[in-house]
Amino acid sequence: MPEIQLLRPDHVPALLAFELENRAWFAASIPDRGDDYFARFDERLGGLLAEQEAGLCYFHVVVGAGGEVLGRINLVDVADGGADLGYRIAERAAGRGLATWAVGEICGLAANRYGLSALRAATTLDNAASQAVLARSGFTVVGETRLSGRPGLSYFRSLADVTARPGATGT
Numbered sequence: 137m138p139e140i141q142l143l144r145p146d147h148v149p150a151l152l153a154f155e156l157e158n159r160a161w162f163a164a165s166i167p168d169r170g171d172d173y174f175a176r177f178d179e180r181l182g183g184l185l186a187e188q189e190a191g192l193c194y195f196h197v198v199v200g201a202g203g204e205v206l207g208r209i210n211l212v213d214v215a216d217g218g219a220d221l222g223y224r225i226a227e228r229a230a231g232r233g234l235a236t237w238a239v240g241e242i243c244g245l246a247a248n249r250y251g252l253s254a255l256r257a258a259t260t261l262d263n264a265a266s267q268a269v270l271a272r273s274g275f276t277v278v279g280e281t282r283l284s285g286r287p288g289l290s291y292f293r294s295l296a297d298v299t300a301r302p303g304a305t306g307t
């Protein structure tokens with residue numbers, strides 16, 4: 137059974153391995169991070185953890201039974217009761233409902249742990265898997281957008297219907 141854990145400093149090596157192993161897989165759907173991202177990974181993660189400490193973002197890893205990182209699911213630009221949702225799942229764990237499960241869990245955490253009332257998301261028109269995840273998770277299309285120059289859709293989900301549920305593990 138996977139778990140969602142709030143990002144901690146001790147996740148960093150496994151997170152780097154996850155990003156490296158899946159770099160080509162992710163780059164097929166979303167812009168590649170670039171070599172500098174990997175070269176300065178520790179420094180960058182330190183910055184993200186500081187932002188999280190300040191309550192600006194909440195980063196999470198989806199961890200498998202053996203402690204391996206299977207995915208990431210993040211809430212960024214937290215302000216005024218809302219946040220932007222982002223996620224990515226390892227190639228070897230994709231197509232099994234993991235993203236859909238994780239988005240459901242994060243909606244519960246967003247409402248019940250972080251006190252948020254709504255989430256925003258966006259995906260490109262050619263990312264059918266991500267569109268399927270959002271549609272199944274209660275997000276509705278609210279407009280058109282562009283992501284790194286590619287046409288996409290903006291989504292919104294009120295969390296008013298999310299009732300108290302068990303939270304994620306970790307702190």
Ligand SMILES: CC(C)(COP(=O)(O)OP(=O)(O)OC[C@H]1O[C@@H](n2cnc3c(N)ncnc32)[C@H](O)[C@@H]1OP(=O)(O)O)[C@@H](O)C(=O)NCCC(=O)NCCS
Pocket residue numbers: 161162165166223224225226229230231232233234235236237258259260263264265266268269
């Ligand atoms: C998008 C992503 C998160 C989906 O993760 P996942 O765990 O495979 O998602 P799920 O299994 O919960 O659901 C995916 C759904 O999309 C469907 N799907 C996958 N590829 C599809 C395609 N090319 N066309 C139509 N539907 C597709 C699957 O069939 C599944 O629906 P189903 O359960 O009804 O069959 C994963 O592919 C990923 O990380 N991709 C790279 C990064 C990325 O695109 N992130 C999102 C940016 S907005």
